[in-house]
Amino acid sequence: MKKGIGILLLGLLLLLAACGSNEKNAETSNEKMMIQLDEKNVAADANDIFTVTGKTTPSATVSIGDVSIDANKKGKFELMHVYESDKSYEVVASKKGMTEVRATVHVTQPTAIKEEKKEQEEAAKEKAExxxxxxxxxxxxxxxxxxxxxxxxxxxxxxxxxxxxxxxxxxxxxxxxxxxxxxxxxxxxxxxxxxxxxxxxxxxxxxxxxxxxxxxxxxxxxxxxxxxxxxxxxxxxxxxxxx
The missing domain is CATH 2.40.50.140 (Nucleic acid-binding proteins)
Structure with a gap:
């Protein structure tokens, strides 16, 4: 009789453990990727660099093109990229086993910086010539x-x-x-x-x-x-x- 009760208790414990595991897996699978930008419009500096900051799923990888960084354990990130021209750039957040998410940031360079760079380029060209x-x-x-x-x-x-x-x-x-x-x-x-x-x-x-x-x-x-x-x-x- 005691043996039968022991087997019954062991079975019950295994069942509870399995249910807990299933609940944990379900919880993990229901987690969704997210990305939120602090600013959707940013300015490039005089060195042709712009910075995108925001929050995403903790430890996710955030990228623009082939430039990427990992968010911290709270999901915060700061990504720097080379400015190519006034246009929109796609920011991608990804993590293994999860569906990636995307956001768009529009980047411009202030007119004053563009004019200063143009003057410097023309001066350098004249000097070289x-x-x-x-x-x-x-x-x-x-x-x-x-x-x-x-x-x-x-x-x-x-x-x-x-x-x-x-x-x-x-x-x-x-x-x-x-x-x-x-x-x-x-x-x-x-x-x-x-x-x-x-x-x-x-x-x-x-x-x-x-x-x-x-x-x-x-x-x-x-x-x-x-x-x-x-x-x-x-x-x-x-x-x-x-x-």
Whole structure:
């Protein structure tokens, strides 16, 4: 009799334990992901960084694109991301075994910051162009075509100047490719380099031009027969048609 009562009690305990476990599992499965942003409109700073803060499911992972952080045990998070442009970014909260949730934050950069950055960029561009112009002719006097042709890569990124006749113009859309003969020999021109220019120019075949820029290094391309041709390349910052 005592044995039967013991078995009955053991069965009852197992049943209660199973019910408790089922209740706990049900409780866990009913938990839902959540995400709440402190601000839905945020501003990017002068370093092109914006910060999104808020609250989500404790220890969930919060991400924008491929940048992510883990929320703390209370669910609070602070995520920093690179500002790309004025637009909306999707904030995703996820956790293993649960359905992810999303929120949207709209990011802008104050006009004053944009204008200041534009002024800085223009000033830097003017400084770089001035340095190219000042150093181009002295470098050209030291770096002859023979030296340039012998090892173009040795002089890569050096400021350079040349005056020559256009042998061919290839329109690559935003970028123009000009084969220029840079050495005058009587009434003819020789010693070809490839001038690479991003911008607009009226220069055409037969024109005599002045070029300020930097040495690209070895420029390689395939001709109509599929043969690879190499020659010195010059990245032009300015082109002026002189005749």
């Amino acid at each position: 001035k340095e190219v112009t000042e150093n181009a002719k002295p470098n050209a006097a030291k770096i002859t075509f023979a030296m340039l042709s012998g090892n173009p890569d040795k002089y890569a990124r050096e400021s350079y100047y040349l005056k020559g006749q256009i042998a061919e113009v290839v329109d690559g859309g935003a970028t123009k490719y000009l084969k220029v003969n840079m050495t005058q020999a009587g009434d003819t021109w020789k010693d070809t380099v490839m001038v690479i220019y991003t911008g607009t120019t009226d220069a055409k075949k037969g024109d005599i031009i002045e070029v300020y820029g930097t040495i690209y290094g070895t420029y390689a391309f395939d001709d109509a027969n599929g043969t690879t041709i190499t020659m010195p390349g010059i990245t032009a910052s300015s082109i002026n048609v002189v005749e």
